[in-house]
Amino acid sequence: MVGEYILEMKGISKAFPGVQALKRVDFNLQRGEVHALVGENGAGKSTLVKILSGVYKKDEGEIVLNGKKVDIGTPQIARELGIATIYQELAMVPQLSVAENIFLGRPIFGKFHFINRTAMEEKAKVLLESLGVSIQPSKLVEDLSIGQRQLVEIAKALSLDAKIIVMDEPTSSLSQTETEYLFKVIDRLKSNGISIVYISHRFEEILNVADQISVIRDGNNVGTLSGKSATHEKIIELMVGRRIEEFYVKVNVEYGEPVFCVENLWRKGVFYDINFEVREGEILGITGLVGAGKSEVVRSIFGLDPLDGGKVLFNNKEIFIKSPINARHLGIGFLPETRKEEGLMLPLSVRRNISITILDSLCKWGLINSLNEVQLVEDYVKTLKIKTPTIEEITVNLSGGNQQKVAIAKWLGIMPKLLILDEPTKGIDVGAKSEIYALISELVKNKVGVVLVSSDLDEVMAISDRLIVMHEGVITGYFKTKEVSKINVLSAATGFNNPQTTNFSGTVAR
Amino acid sequence: MIQTTYQETKKTTGLRILMDILKRHGIFVALIALFIVGSLISDVFLSPRNIFNILRQSSIVGIMAIGMTFVLIGGDIDLSVGSTLSLCMVLAIGLQQQGLALSILIVLIVGILVGLLNGLLVGLFKANAFIVTLGTMSIVQAIALIYSKGYHMLGDPESAFSIIGRGMIGPVPIPVIIFIAFSIVFHIILNNSKFGYSVYATGGNAKAAWASGIHTGLTKLLAFALTGFTAAVGALVMSSRLASAQPSAGQGYELDVIAAVILGGTSLLGGRGSILRTVVGALFFAVFSNLMILLNVAYPFQLVIKGAIIICAVWADIIGRRALQQ
Numbered sequence: 117m118v119g120e121y122i123l124e125m126k127g128i129s130k131a132f133p134g135v136q137a138l139k140r141v142d143f144n145l146q147r148g149e150v151h152a153l154v155g156e157n158g159a160g161k162s163t164l165v166k167i168l169s170g171v172y173k174k175d176e177g178e179i180v181l182n183g184k185k186v187d188i189g190t191p192q193i194a195r196e197l198g199i200a201t202i203y204q205e206l207a208m209v210p211q212l213s214v215a216e217n218i219f220l221g222r223p224i225f226g227k228f229h230f231i232n233r234t235a236m237e238e239k240a241k242v243l244l245e246s247l248g249v250s251i252q253p254s255k256l257v258e259d260l261s262i263g264q265r266q267l268v269e270i271a272k273a274l275s276l277d278a279k280i281i282v283m284d285e286p287t288s289s290l291s292q293t294e295t296e297y298l299f300k301v302i303d304r305l306k307s308n309g310i311s312i313v314y315i316s317h318r319f320e321e322i323l324n325v326a327d328q329i330s331v332i333r334d335g336n337n338v339g340t341l342s343g344k345s346a347t348h349e350k351i352i353e354l355m356v357g358r359r360i361e362e363f364y365v366k367v368n369v370e371y372g373e374p375v376f377c378v379e380n381l382w383r384k385g386v387f388y389d390i391n392f393e394v395r396e397g398e399i400l401g402i403t404g405l406v407g408a409g410k411s412e413v414v415r416s417i418f419g420l421d422p423l424d425g426g427k428v429l430f431n432n433k434e435i436f437i438k439s440p441i442n443a444r445h446l447g448i449g450f451l452p453e454t455r456k457e458e459g460l461m462l463p464l465s466v467r468r469n470i471s472i473t474i475l476d477s478l479c480k481w482g483l484i485n486s487l488n489e490v491q492l493v494e495d496y497v498k499t500l501k502i503k504t505p506t507i508e509e510i511t512v513n514l515s516g517g518n519q520q521k522v523a524i525a526k527w528l529g530i531m532p533k534l535l536i537l538d539e540p541t542k543g544i545d546v547g548a549k550s551e552i553y554a555l556i557s558e559l560v561k562n563k564v565g566v567v568l569v570s571s572d573l574d575e576v577m578a579i580s581d582r583l584i585v586m587h588e589g590v591i592t593g594y595f596k597t598k599e600v601s602k603i604n605v606l607s608a609a610t611g612f613n614n615p616q617t618t619n620f621s622g623t624v625a626r
Numbered sequence: 627m628i629q630t631t632y633q634e635t636k637k638t639t640g641l642r643i644l645m646d647i648l649k650r651h652g653i654f655v656a657l658i659a660l661f662i663v664g665s666l667i668s669d670v671f672l673s674p675r676n677i678f679n680i681l682r683q684s685s686i687v688g689i690m691a692i693g694m695t696f697v698l699i700g701g702d703i704d705l706s707v708g709s710t711l712s713l714c715m716v717l718a719i720g721l722q723q724q725g726l727a728l729s730i731l732i733v734l735i736v737g738i739l740v741g742l743l744n745g746l747l748v749g750l751f752k753a754n755a756f757i758v759t760l761g762t763m764s765i766v767q768a769i770a771l772i773y774s775k776g777y778h779m780l781g782d783p784e785s786a787f788s789i790i791g792r793g794m795i796g797p798v799p800i801p802v803i804i805f806i807a808f809s810i811v812f813h814i815i816l817n818n819s820k821f822g823y824s825v826y827a828t829g830g831n832a833k834a835a836w837a838s839g840i841h842t843g844l845t846k847l848l849a850f851a852l853t854g855f856t857a858a859v860g861a862l863v864m865s866s867r868l869a870s871a872q873p874s875a876g877q878g879y880e881l882d883v884i885a886a887v888i889l890g891g892t893s894l895l896g897g898r899g900s901i902l903r904t905v906v907g908a909l910f911f912a913v914f915s916n917l918m919i920l921l922n923v924a925y926p927f928q929l930v931i932k933g934a935i936i937i938c939a940v941w942a943d944i945i946g947r948r949a950l951q952q
């Protein structure tokens with residue numbers, strides 16, 4: 117069956133106020149293939165998918181489904197045409213059972229028009245088994261892991277007789293095993309002739325799973341590669357339109373004095389026996405798998421979460437950080453992992469988000485000097501190349517990468533001695549990523565100590581000077597990034613004993 | 627990319643500009659429209675006497691709404707201001723014998739204390755503002771009833787205290803001067819002080835503000851204390867003007883105050899709003915009531931129209947938010 121097009125999108129254009137999101141994009145999907153869409157955030161891939169699923173209306177172009185021209189005016193029509201979308205934030209009712217969620221809005225009725233739960237659960241079971249999944253249909257969705265919920269969503273799509281399934285960043289919250297499981301399910305779907313449009317930022321996955329890879333850049337489809345011939349470098353080149361060597365930016369800086377040091381830090385049930393130090397101009401990476409406790413450590417250090425014991429030294433003096441307020445006064449900045457929840461005040465302007473940490477220094481006779489404030493914020497917008505119409509634009513309207521730059525910019529104003537970045541490049545596009553790396557380089561040149569928490573192994577190994585690997589709340593490896601291979605890091609992250617661990621921390625580690 | 631194509635695709639037709647202005651500044655347009663209608667249907671409407679009358683009528687709600695603006699921008703609500711008004715009024719009249727300065731001082735302190743209690747529970751103990759202030763609304767009203775023993779208290783209309791509510795400087799009533807002075811001072815505090823910035827940040831996203839090293843709990847505490855203070859000032863003006871106080875005088879005032887703030891365009895969801903908007907909101911209601919009286923509209927109908935206006939204001943808040951988030 118492979119070879120014929122189930123879907124042809126021809127010359128699709130779409131404009132939003134302020135931006136031409138798509139410019140005559142062609143996109144063809146074969147039956148039973150996984151077709152990956154990659155591109156920077158804001159490149160237009162989400163817009164394309166939303167036109168396919170009936171969320172947006174196209175300005176121009178036509179959509180041919182199974183050889184027939186169709187008009188997908190609403191999500192409802194898309195569903196009826198057999199196009200199902202599984203979004204990043206899953207649309208489920210957590211308090212209902214798996215079966216009830218699968219048949220949400222179209223329950224199976226029995227006698228006297230009562231809902232026939234048994235029939236629903238049986239049908240759900242058949243659907244889930246066809247995916248090779250064993251989840252009890254009577255279980256409540258709130259008791260399932262994110263990965264399991266996703267599988268239920270896929271089962272729901274099948275129950276709607278979907279022929280095309282769109283997956284938007286399906287693995288962003290999945291563990292390694294769950295991801296592998298999802299790929300098995302995708303294989304099954306393929307063999308049943310279902311086509312999958314797969315959006316992801318993770319190249320390894322895409323190279324692993326995709327039959328075709330289309331790269332979207334600035335609203336154009338700049339090329340389609342076959343999964344076999346594609347490489348990491350080729351995709352990035354197409355995405356950014358330049359060569360990859362410039363991607364990871366790293367400068368070599370002479371380290372200065374130790375600026376920050378923790379000894380025997382622990383928090384009950386979360387992490388134990390954490391020891392490390394950071395010197396001026398040094399980038400310390402902390403990595404590990406999801407749930408290793410790396411975020412939790414830095415959150416406790418910054419005063420966002422409690423600590424149960426241990427010693428924290430800042431400039432060789434013992435300090436006690438009880439809240440982010442203490443940390444800020446000491447000159448410690450922290451970029452949280454969740455940009456929308458803790459990183460930014462989304463309804464507020466770029467100006468208010470950036471100046472929030474430096475109100476004290478902007479104050480004169482109790483009042484904020486607006487001229488200085490505007491000057492300072494505009495300087496940061498310029499040097500960090502934050503794309504915004506004005507500094508009064510509310511941050512919710514900025515793209516992910518630009519939002520992240522705002523969230524970092526606010527910490528530059530305090531002239532930090534230590535900056536902790538928790539997953540600074542998560543969910544942002546390649547261009548913004550490389551700009552953030554350049555910014556980190558700029559910081560260490562100015563003798564700032566940087567702690568980089570990241571799950572992206574390539575990133576953390578390319579950027580940091582030394583690397584701590586965590587597994588289930590304890591440190592399982594100290595490495596110098598120059599001397600270590602990816603395999604060593606991965607085995608430490610998965611908890612294997614690693615003989616090549618080099619103890620770099622001298623006096624601190626034991 | 628956004629910057630280069632911004633001008634090209636944004637079609638700035640006259641209609642769109644007009645819609646944009648209406649969405650973002652609807653209340654200003656509505657106030658002007660109300661003035662035009664007023665001047666057309668009534669000769670006395672634009673007379674200085676009537677204008678100052680409107681301003682004086684708006685001043686009590688307006689002064690209280692200034693404090694409320696801080697609480698709402700901070701993402702909370704204060705339902706207890708009506709009760710605080712009642713309590714402070716009976717105290718102002720009841721304490722008249724104790725001397726002018728002392729009685730005013732006590733009234734202001736009591737108002738601030740009520741605010742501090744709300745702020746302590748909401749800001750530091752993280753209780754829900756709606757529930758907390760619903761509770762204090764009841765308690766404070768009860769204290770007003772206990773203090774006054776339920777009687778309508780009469781003051782001395784000849785005492786110096788009456789100047790606050792009845793006095794004039796030139797043609798301008800003193801309540802209006804207090805309202806204007808408060809508007810200017812608190813506009814500056816909201817827009818240019820560290821506290822004001824913290825209020826916006828807390829209402830914009832309390833978690834992110836906390837993670838940026840802002841003491842969000844303290845910010846909320848101060849905002850509630852300020853609302854208690856403005857309620858007490860409102861009580862001084864009102865009791866002075868009436869030279870009397872009923873223990874239930876403030877009942878329902880919290881709704882008028884919140885309505886004025888919301889009508890001005892301060893968001894119920896926090897993070898957005900301004901003192902200027904609140905002043906315009908308070909003026910709008912005063913002009914509206916004045917027109918209704920000039921037009922001889924029956925009081926129940928006035929209430930219906932007023933309710934409809936409040937609903938429209940909340941609706942406009944949602945539309946306005948969408949307009950900002952293209």
